[in-house]
Amino acid sequence: MTTPSLDTLQTVFGYESFRGDQQAIIDHVIGGGDALVLMPTGGGKSLCYQIPALVRAGTGVVISPLIALMQDQVDALLELGVRAAYLNSSQDWREAREVEQAFLNGQLDLLYVAPERLLTDRCMDLLERGRIALFAIDEAHCVSQWGHDFRPEYLGLSVLHERWPGVPRLALTATATTVTRREIAQRLMLDDAPHFVASFDRPNIRYRIVEKSEVRKQLLAFIKAEHDGDCGIVYCLSRARVEDTATFLCEHGIPALPYHAGLSGPVRAANQSRFLREDGLVMVATIAFGMGVNKPDVRFVAHIDLPKSVEGYYQESGRAGRDGLPATAWLAYGLQDVVQQRRMIDQSEGDDSFRRRLGAQLDAMLGLCETVHCRRQRLLDYFDQHIEPCGNCDTCLEPPQAWDGTVAAQKILSAVYRLWRERGQRFGAGHLIDILRGKLTERVKEYGHDSLSVFGVGADLSESAWRGVLRQLLAQSLLAVDHEGYGTLALTEGSRAVLKGEQTLMLRRESEKKTRGGRASASRGKAAIVLPPEAQARFEALRSWRAEVARSHGVPAYVIFHDATLREIALDPPRTLDDLGQISGVGVRKREAYGEDLLRCVAR
Incomplete structure (x- = not known):
């Protein structure tokens, strides 16, 4: 028997069945329950509030920290036929007033709001006058003062429980230790809510950590050998390093863009827009970039400076391979990184307890770098999850001495x-x-x-x-x-x-070869995605068609269809619209809008 939640999943989103705890979470929220949800990036967190918002009466209000994430989510939902909108500082007063009126008229399924906007008197009064299906607090780790991405405005979100005690609330994050999880529950007044904790394992990501030696050359060699033409993110600690690295990559034939807080707002927005909408670009950035970036086809994330914590590293590296296809998390780390990070902790403001906490986070990160055992085991141990050796990290593929x-x-x-x-x-x-x-x-x-x-x-x-x-x-x-x-x-x-x-x-x-070259053996280093020649030709044709549609709609290509969906179509071309409806990611609205074009594209 089809439930309302499963029917919505299949007809709107085009997926045949739920994964992991998704159905349990969704049915719990549809029934009016609160929840704290931990799922890895790409694990399907957004469905956990989008489907209940569609099934329950009223509008689902989603608190999201980034304008780019709101715009991407709303664009994707509109393509699915979902009535979605956002309120943020990018709109003028006329656009904002139209959204507010649509909410009051019950014409929205989902409304995305930034936390600082939500907490204004105007927005609170607006919500009081409408009908709310649920509150979803995305990136909930931002409420933790000990986490890697604290946002002070998140501390005010406990007001949701006080003003709307009968409306279910979900707090969602991809990154939280047991300590951070407890703090989220306490600060958001979710003490009695069940915790749904999925496995943090991302088996499609290959983790690699190399000893730093002329790191720009190592980075270039890694990209050229394993991800030439792929979309990727390179993280650096400083603005100067970002600029220098982006210029270096461009000079050597890798199209790269810089992103850091020192750039003007319009330049940052333009670079982010290009990264989201174009294929094969590399974004070189500080950690100011990335949270909420929904691009599914990022094939690699590289760090050329040591991250400050395992939580930060997991969050950043997890932006690779959101589509479930093979991806690489590559980190170059050396002696100077350790010296620099220790010195920064010693010189940081705050009391001894604060410095000890920073020191413990760094120690855990260094332990991950120096382990002779499976990296994935060490990474997941940090989040109190335990697995067998993975066979898809450098220490499993080429065990160090x-x-x-x-x-x-x-x-x-x-x-x-x-x-x-x-x-x-x-x-x-x-x-x-x-x-x-x-x-x-x-x-x-x-x-x-x-x-x-x-x-x-x-x-x-x-x-x-x-x-x-x-x-x-x-x-x-x-x-x-x-x-x-x-x-x-x-x-x-x-x-x-x-x-x-x-x-x-x-x-x-380390082996001398790995220290010099910074990459695994040719037979094992490349996490390739290979299609048969005929399927590859169809896939490229589908990508070209998708790019044209995306440009005409003014949205990123993945909002139209993910690469994974196009690959499935290319491997086994559908002959009819009914056949197309069996493909994962093709819901009713997209089949009606694009079905005939897709069939013509693969029939050429």
């Missing part, structure tokens, strides 16, 4: 100790490595460090290997960054046990 680095660690800790004890001096990583490897540089001679007992004791390891040892000592807090000495190194409480031989250190050793 673990080696006893105790003696090497003692050598470098001894060098730090002797410089401080005998000379009252502290130096950075490069100088320490020169001393250990016995390099008679001008600086070594100037300070007389060639007379130290540790001079030349590390000639058996390469400079790259020593940098790996140093990086892992910093990651394990066996060395510290002296924030008063511009990144120089100092011993910690934990150093003593290693120096005395009371602690054995097993360290990670």
Whole structure:
């Protein structure tokens, strides 16, 4: 027997069945219940409020933090025949008044509102005068002050429970530890609401972390070898790095755009619009870009600077492969990243508790980078979910060697100790490595460090290997960054046990090939999507048709149809409209609007 929710899924959205907990969540909300929903990016969170809003009487009010997300969602819903609109600062007063009147007249199924707009007296009065089916609080992790993307305006959203106690509320996010989840429930007054927690695993994403060495060249080699012509996102920590990297990629034939808070609003909006609407563009951005970006065909996300937390990394890397097709999360990380992040924490404002929390988040991120075990296991362990080794990350495909680095660690800790004890001096990583490897540089001679007992004791390891040892000592807090000495190194409480031989250190050793090239073997590195030649030709024809339709409608191509839907059509071309209706992602409205054109396209 078809339920109202399943009938809506099939006829409006064109999907045959629900996934995971979707039906349980949807039926719970249709029945008037509150819920806290955690699903990975691309896991179908939006259906959990869109379908109840269509089934229940009234308008579903969706609180969303980004204008771009609202516009994308509304464009996609209008294509499906759903009556949707938004209220945000991009509209003039006439447009806003039209939306408000449509809401009051009961002519909207879904209304998207920014949190700061929602909390105004005008918007509150408007909602009081209309009929509300539900409230959906998207990106709910923004309410957590300990999360990676805190938005202070989210703290006021508890007012929804106080003013509309009988209206069901959903809080939805793709990223939350157990601690963050509790904070969301507490701050949004959802203490009694059930938690629906889906698996955070994104098996279609291949996770790769490489040792940083000339990172722009590594990035270019990665894109050229594995994702040439693909859409992707490159994350950088600083605005200057964004500009520099975007220019570098363009100079080497990769179409790239910059995005950061230092650009003017119109330039940011134009770059984001191009990224959403054009194929094969790479967006180089700070973390100011990405939340709510609904583009399903992002084939890679690359980080060329170390993220500050596992939550942030998961959220950002999860923007790859929303369509479920193969994608890559690639991160280049090195010794300087660790030094920089430790120094930033030491110099950050806030009390000791705040700095300890930042330190714990960084430690977890460093643990993910340095693990010799399955990366996906380590990533999901952070969210209290446990899986078997995945077989689709670099450490599974090319297991790194673990080696006893105790003696090497003692050598470098001894060098730090002797410089401080005998000379009252502290130096950075490069100088320490020169001393250990016995390099008679001008600086070594100037300070007389060639007379130290540790001079030349590390000639058996390469400079790259020593940098790996140093990086892992910093990651394990066996060395510290002296924030008063511009990144120089100092011993910690934990150093003593290693120096005395009371602690054995097993360290990670990268293969020289991986350190030089920064990519996996050719046979295993590329997460390819391959169609037979005839199907590929049909797929390209379908993409060209879709691009024309999208341009004429002024929407991103994926709003018309996702790549996954076009691939299914290309692989097994439908002959009739009824055949087309069996394709995932082709609902009644889209079949009526585009069916004949699609059939002609694949019949050529």
